[in-house]
Amino acid sequence: MGRYIVQRIIYMIVTMFVIVALTFFSMKLLPGTPYKNQEKLSPEMIELLNHKYGLDKPLPVQFVKYVGDLLKGDLGVSFQFDGRPVTEIIGERLPVSADLGFEAMVIGLVFGLLLGIIAGLRRNTVWDYGSMIVAVIGVSVPSFVLAQLMQYYFAVKHHWLPVAYWEGPAYHILPDIALGFGPVATIARYMRTAMVDTLNQDYIEMARAKGLSRPAVTFKHAVRNSLIPIVTIVGPMAVNLMTGVLVIENIFAIPGIGDQFVTSVYTNDYPMIMGTTIMYSVAFIVVVFIVDLLYGVIDPRIRLAGGES
Amino acid sequence: MENILEIKDLHVSFDTYGGEVQAVRGVNLELKKGETLAIVGESGSGKSVTSKTIMRLLPKPAARIKSGEIWFNGKDLTKLSEKEMQKIRGSEISMIFQDPMTSLNPTMSIGKQIMEGLRKHQKLGKQEALQRAIELLDLVGIPNPEARVKQYPHQFSGGMRQRVVIAIALACNPKVLIADEPTTALDVTIQAQILDLMKDLQNKMQTSIILITHDLGVVANMAQRVAVMYGGKIVETGTVDEIFYRPKHPYTWGLLSSMPRLHSKTDELLAIPGTPPDLSNPPKGCPFAPRCPHAMKVCVEYMPDYTTLSETQKTACWLLDERAPKVEPPEIIAVGGAGK
């Protein structure tokens, strides 16, 4: 097990390095300057600014400096927000995204598992077809289309809910649902497949042969084992949701990290883009790693296999 | 001896896309207290379906009991509700499955899997159930049971897993144990160990066993009586001696001739040519007629009735009719007496 973890950590470090290098050098390929009101700046001013931010040094030197700072937890300062540290801006916006993402994830898990279990248990009945129609729609319809539709119908047309912003609980409802519908559908589909697969296993028949009641067979044996494949998809899904889904934050004017990211892209705010990308990648990689470890806890077969490999 | 289980004229069908498949077509069987009854036949003969019908574990809604009765302990199992059936499963009638690699839940410790039945049927507390689980593991010959009880199935070898499955099945001292090909998935050397274990436990616990198998070696080793199934029907029943030494049905002859044995004069292994009948369109006569070397016109048209040959042996074959020509069983059976 220890060897496996060490090996995985080495991979994670290599991956992170590749991502940092990739982000850093692609930023340098961008046309234009990263400064606010760049049209109004004279070449001398730009040179001065470049000197100030260390952009006049050779690329490798800049890169080494960036990585060095990164290791100290310093992501540099934003060009657009008057030199505020990137970490500070992320620290301010990330909690909002995490809040939204967490709520959407809860919706996804509760309703997704419920629909998936029902569909798997009542295969080829109205329940199954109903759940799967909902799931196909949820998987297919892009969140930005759904979000617009809901925003128009519930907020613009009928004024039942606020159109945008992130203030009281009522403001959470539309974004949560718009963001959570996809996860509901994805989880429901995976859960149904897993349930159908598990219910066909010999050990389910064995559990029934022991005289266990239907709920006991369903929950202690079938659902528990069906949850194993779900864990793998839920981890990365949670990161995606919590680190800000660009379009939902954009549509509902939610001051989260995704909304910030889009702005940074438009304005060539290098340190901001890089900081956000790196933060997102770290979160993603770490969560995938945790999920793999968690997998071992849930599935005893992996625990041993992981240790052996 | 008194019958503990009695099956009367059982018909079971599966509804498939291709239409109705009549898997079991009028089976009559009785199981006596403490005996081992073997049901033999090739795949698709209906032997597994019969055993699952007793447990009422047929897949719903595809399979249904069309008619017939299964009497156990004064109750007709076919009429019981699912709740009533749950009380019987695992406590009074239990089952050993074919493949120990897939019949244990991979994510649950084997201790928990044994305890489940105990807690449900015997209402034991957690500690008592755990204690009993350890005793059971010891009983089925698993060394170091205190440590093993916490382990997971993948930490056991195939033979050891089958011992665990047996421990689960015997946990509540069932009156009837159905063993569906209990050794087919195991190595030959392990097979004998598992069979010995089952015999040993049967003596200790006085359990009646229904042994489903296609392996006549296993039958000779374990059973007192044999029922030979073909095409959803029982074509011949008798004691082990009768079936092995005085078989009357050509299908039984075929089965015995296709069995390899050490001390036979011939080297050849005789296969029965042809394939089993298509039960979605069952033949109106004897199901074996198309493959039978002695088939007569009547065999194709009418299903023969049982001819009672002794108190224990019954055979359904037109050859036993007085009008039929005399046919001798193949030399291999007449000379050697198979299997023993």
Add this chain to the structure above:
Amino acid sequence: MMAVSKKEITQDMFQPAVIDKSLQEQVSGPSIGFWSDGFRRLRKNKAAMVSAFIILLIVIMALVGPHMSKYGIDDQDLKRSNLPPRISALANIHWLPFDGKNEQGVDVYKERGIKQDLWFGADKLGRDLWTRVWKGTQISLFIAVVAAAADLIIGVAYGGISAYFGGQVDNIMQRILEVLNGIPNLVIIILLIIVMQPGIPAIILAIAMTGWIGMARIIRGEVLKLKNLEFVLAARTLGASDSRIISKHMVPNTMSMIIIHTMFSVPGAIFFEAFLSFIGLGLQPPKASLGVLINEGYKMLSLHPYQALFPGVIISLLLICFNIFGDGLRDAFDPKLRQ
């Protein structure tokens, strides 16, 4: 001894029966090949067939739709600015949005004296949305198909080579894949778009760059499995060459997996294109794709909801149908599901 109608059974029936021996070996039911069996099951799947039909319809409309209107994709006319949709034949069905009235219930056509029906209305520059929506569908489909094809080629080549040659080659290729897979897709796509400047090539490259990994893994898994199956080992023992084994054994047996995976990567690509265009990193106006149109429509959502409605409905329909059809294909052709 006999219970059955004894009289019918006469002595002559105890003569040996003539049984056609050829019938004995006959397997009941005709044997059905993998592909024809798959197609038979696919045809039985009504939802999948309806989906295929709708996809076909949308593809045809994407090709001929832009020619049905006399206005071009960039023909602007401020007189038609934000003109609601009208289809005279359907104008009296009140729940359909084709009555030519705006949100306030004013008949804009009458107000501005426009005779010509604009079936999907017009945007704020007065461009005909019918033309733009179908042209946009065409571009979205084009991007998706090319990206999916690129996915397929890179993925099959990478996965196939990795698994077929195995050993050190496989080891190195898998380590590279592992690192690449650790990078979030969104990061690659956005960086690539930023660097290359938004446009069709950048979008296709971005989608293909991230999509092939899944395909490569599936192919590698399948080939590894096949490589050790008896019939491939047998072919090798008999001296078949690499290329023969690949073309005669590997390709046909992995084909179904490839088709199924591709069927899912097309809607994935449609979605990604729309997503990129929606956040402004995709196609740039006046070019139209479904994503661009939804983005433009969204800006007018509160006043003229129909402008986002049509592209939104079409993209949703396309994605739903592709997913249902993909599910149907998988159910019909996945060898693992065949029983």
